[in-house]
Amino acid sequence: MISEKDFIPSEYTRSIEKGNFKWSAPSNIALVKYWGKKDNQIPANPSISFTLNNCKTITSLAFEKREPDGNFSFDLLFEGKPKEDFKPKIRKFFERIEAYLPFLKEYHFTINTENTFPHSSGIASSASGMAALAVNLMSIEKELNPEMTEDYFNQKASFLARLGSGSACRSVKGSIVIWGNHEETEGSSDLFGVEFSRNIHPIFKNYQDTILLVDKGEKQVSSTVGHDLMHNHPYAEKRFEQAHINLSKIKTLLESGDLQEFIRIVESEALTLHAMMLTSMPYYILMKPNTLEIINRIWKFRNETNIPVCFTLDAGANVHILYPENVREEVLELIKNELVGFCQNSQYICDEIGFGAKKL
Ligand code: DP6
Numbered sequence: 001m002i003s004e005k006d007f008i009p010s011e012y013t014r015s016i017e018k019g020n021f022k023w024s025a026p027s028n029i030a031l032v033k034y035w036g037k038k039d040n041q042i043p044a045n046p047s048i049s050f051t052l053n054n055c056k057t058i059t060s061l062a063f064e065k066r067e068p069d070g071n072f073s074f075d076l077l078f079e080g081k082p083k084e085d086f087k088p089k090i091r092k093f094f095e096r097i098e099a100y101l102p103f104l105k106e107y108h109f110t111i112n113t114e115n116t117f118p119h120s121s122g123i124a125s126s127a128s129g130m131a132a133l134a135v136n137l138m139s140i141e142k143e144l145n146p147e148m149t150e151d152y153f154n155q156k157a158s159f160l161a162r163l164g165s166g167s168a169c170r171s172v173k174g175s176i177v178i179w180g181n182h183e184e185t186e187g188s189s190d191l192f193g194v195e196f197s198r199n200i201h202p203i204f205k206n207y208q209d210t211i212l213l214v215d216k217g218e219k220q221v222s223s224t225v226g227h228d229l230m231h232n233h234p235y236a237e238k239r240f241e242q243a244h245i246n247l248s249k250i251k252t253l254l255e256s257g258d259l260q261e262f263i264r265i266v267e268s269e270a271l272t273l274h275a276m277m278l279t280s281m282p283y284y285i286l287m288k289p290n291t292l293e294i295i296n297r298i299w300k301f302r303n304e305t306n307i308p309v310c311f312t313l314d315a316g317a318n319v320h321i322l323y324p325e326n327v328r329e330e331v332l333e334l335i336k337n338e339l340v341g342f343c344q345n346s347q348y349i350c351d352e353i354g355f356g357a358k359k360l
Contacts, residue, residue, distance in 0.1 A: 001189075002155075002189060002191065002192075003191075004100075004191065007100045007156050007159050007160075007191075008099060008100055009100070009101075009102065009141065009144075009145065012103070012141075012144035012145050013144070013145060013146075013147075014143065014144050014145070014146065015144065016065075016140070016143045016144060017064070017065050018062075018063060018064040018065060019062070019063055019140070019143065020060060020061070020062045020063070021060065021061050021136045021139040021140070021359070022058070022059070022060040022061070022136075022359070022360040023058075023059060023061075023132050023135045023136050023139070023357055023358065023359050023360060024056045024057065024058045024059075024132060024357065024358050024360060025056060025057055025059075025128045025129075025131035025132035025134075025135060025171050025172065025356070025357040025358075026051055026052045026053060026054075026055060026056040026128055026131075026171055026174075026354050026356065026357070027052045027055040027056065027117075027123065027125075027127050027128045027171065027351075028049040028050060028051045028052055028127055028167065028170045028171050028177065029049055029050050029052060029209055029312060029314065029320050029322075030047050030048065030049040030167065030170075030269075030312070030314070031048050031049060031050065031250055031265070031266050031269060031312065032046070032047050032048045032243055032246045032247045032250055032265070032269050033047055033243070033269050033270075033272070033273045034046075034047035034166055034167060034179065034180070035226070035227065035230060035239070035273055035276055036227055036230030036231075036233075036236060036239070036240065036276075037166060037227045037230075040163075041096075041162050041163050041166055042190045042191075043166060043179065043180040043190060044230060044236070044240050045180060045239070045240040045243035045244065046178060046179065046180030046181060046182040046185070046188060046243060046244060046247050047167075047170070047178070047179050047180055047243070047247070048176065048177065048178045048179075048196065048247055048250060048251070049167070049170045049176070049177055049179075050175065050176060050207060050209065050322075050353045051170065051171060051173065051174035051175050051176070051177060051353065051354050051355065051356050052209060052351045052352070052353070052354050053351055053352050053353065053354025053355070054116060054117075054349065054350070054351040054352070054354075055115075055116060055117045055123055055128065055211070055349060055351050056115070056116050056117075056128050056132075057113060057114070057115050057116075057125055057128035057129045057131075057132040058113070058114050058115075058116070058132065058360070059111060059112065059113040059114075059129070059132035059133055059136055060111075060112045060113075060136075061109060061110070061111055061112075061133070061136035061137070061139075061140075062109065062110040062112075063107040063108070063109050063110075063140060064107060064108050065106060065107055066106065066107060066108045068105045068106050069105075070105065071105065072091060072094045072095075072104060072105060073105075073107070073108040073109070074087075074090065074094075074108065074109040074110070074111060075108075075109070075110045075111070076090060076111050076113075077110070077111065077112040077113070078113055078114065079113075079114045080112065080114075086113075089164075090111065090133070093130065093133070093163065093164040096163040096164070097137075097160050097163050097164075100156070100159070100160065101137055101140075101141060101160070103140065103141075103144065104137075107140075111133065113129060113132065113133075115128070115129075117349055118347070123211065123213075123318070123349070126164070126165040126167070126168060127165055127167045127168040127170070127171045128168070128171055129164075129165075129168070130161045130164030130165045130168035130171075131157070131158075131161045131168045131169075131171035131172050131357055132357065133161075133164065134157045134158070134160040134161035134164065134168070134172070135157045135161075135172060135357045135359070137157075137160060138153050138156060138157045138160070139359070141156075154172055154173055155192050156192075157172045157357070158170075158172040158173070158179075158192035158193045159191050159192040162179070162191065162192060162193075166179075166227075167179075169192050169193040170193040171356065171357065172193065172356055172357050173193065173195050173355075173356040173357075174195075174353065174354050174355035174356040175200070175204075175353045175354065175355055175356075176195070176196040176200065176204075176254065176353075177193040177194065177195055177196065178193065178194055178195075178196055178247070178251075179192070179193040179194075182244060182247055182248075183244070184247075184248045184251070185247070185251070196251065196254065198251070198254070198255055199255055200254055200255065201254060201255055201256060201257030202257070203257040203259065203324050204254060204257070204324070204353065205325070205353075206324075206325040206352055206353060207322065207323070207324060207325065207352060207353045208321075208322065208323050208324070208325055208328055208331070208350070208351070208352050208353075209320050209321070209322055209351045209352060209353070210320070210321045210323075210331070210332070210335060210348055210349070210350050210351070211318055211319070211320050211321075211348060211349045211351060212294055212318060212319045212320075212321065212335070212339060212340075212342070212343050212348045213318055213343050213344050213345075213347040213348060213349070214288055214290045214291050214294070214317040214318050214319060214342060214343060214344060215288050215290075215291075215316070215317035215318065215344060216344050216347075219286060219315065219316055220284060220286070221277070221284045221286070223315045226277060226280070226315055229277075229280035229281070229282075230276065230280075232281075233276065233279070233280060233281075234279065235275075235276065235279055236276075239272065239276060242272070243269075246265050246268070246269060249261070249265055250262065250265050250266075253265070259308040259324070260308070262310075263302075263308060263310040266310050266311075266312050266322065267310050267311060267312070269312065270311060270312040270313040271313075273313065273314075273315070274286065274287055274313060277315075286315060286316050286317055287313070287317055288317040290317070290342035290343075291313070291317045291318075291319055293342050294311070294319045294339055294342050295311055295319065297334075297338050297339060298310065298311050298319075298321065298334075301334050301338075305330065307323070307327045307330055307331065308323065308324065308327065309321060309322070309323040309327065309331050309334075310322050310323070321335070321339075325352070332350075335348060
């Protein structure tokens with residue numbers, strides 16, 4: 001089994017004075033949710049997600065050799081302007097990954113990052129952001145060690161991204177990624193995401209995710225705090241067990257294309273995630289009244305039309321509407337006629353399943 005040690009590089013064969021890379025990395029939406037973690041960003045249960053296509057972070061990384069002084073040295077720009085409040089998160093990320101990228105203190109970095117989705121849309125940019133930074137850093141390591149294989153590159157990028165934000169490890173590759181040890185998934189690991197490489201049923205090709213922006217405000221309870229509340233949570237152990245079972249089931253459904261069962265698991269996972277929040281101590285609610293309105297209208301529409309559309313939620317009030325491409329028109333009609341009124345400033349984002357990080 002691959003362990004952390006496998007990501008500590010031996011002496012580099014080359015050196016590089018300076019350079020510049022640019023990558024995009026997408027967001028992802030979990031079908032079976034990661035909720036709860038152990039030390040060092042090890043998930044309490046395995047998860048699986050669709051990699052998205054349109055919601056992404058574009059990050060360029062310029063680097064130049066410097067006289068090491070024992071500190072990290074970097075500037076952070078967001079949409080071209082210095083952004084001091086993002087720096088502590090990046091510094092923490094660098095600290096966590098330094099053992100695996102020993103060159104970090106030898107360079108000054110200029111990180112310039114932007115998102116394709118509206119700022120403060122409530123869409124987590126941590127997954128796409130950390131994945132985009134991780135692949136850029138791997139591009140530097142590849143310069144220092146040109147023999148590196150593509151598999152190692154991707155695996156280590158996912159490993160590094162995980163140390164920035166757990167779900168980020170599922171954003172390096174597409175179109176469906178599993179993260180976390182799962183007995184029934186060969187090669188699965190707590191350390192990095194692996195592509196779900198079995199025969200995915202064609203119904204999932206171009207699967208759509210329309211994200212309804214219900215509440216764009218700052219979350220009352222961050223994901224980090226939420227994960228932490230799974231320690232000593234009365235239902236945690238059962239929930240972790242259930243995630244293993246749901247992952248096994250959903251893998252089968254991704255092959256068979258049985259959307260009815262797929263929907264049952266996906267919606268149950270979303271509601272279970274929020275049930276864990278409702279039953280944490282202290283308890284909290286991230287859904288808003290409009291979240292529930294949207295869910296009820298999706299159910300009504302599905303009952304009346306038999307169109308296989310369902311919802312999922314992440315740790316917030318926004319609703320992800322998932323459906324096959326062949327019912328796109330009908331679902332977009334539903335959204336425009338009935339659901340857009342429940343969105344903040346009528347905003348929603350059309351996305352679909354995608355293929356992971358890209359070098360630009
Ligand atoms: C509800 O990956 O944001 O979206 O590891 O603390 O950065 P950290 O948490 P994060 O948690 C995401 C949780 C989730 C479910 C999921 O994406 O699997």
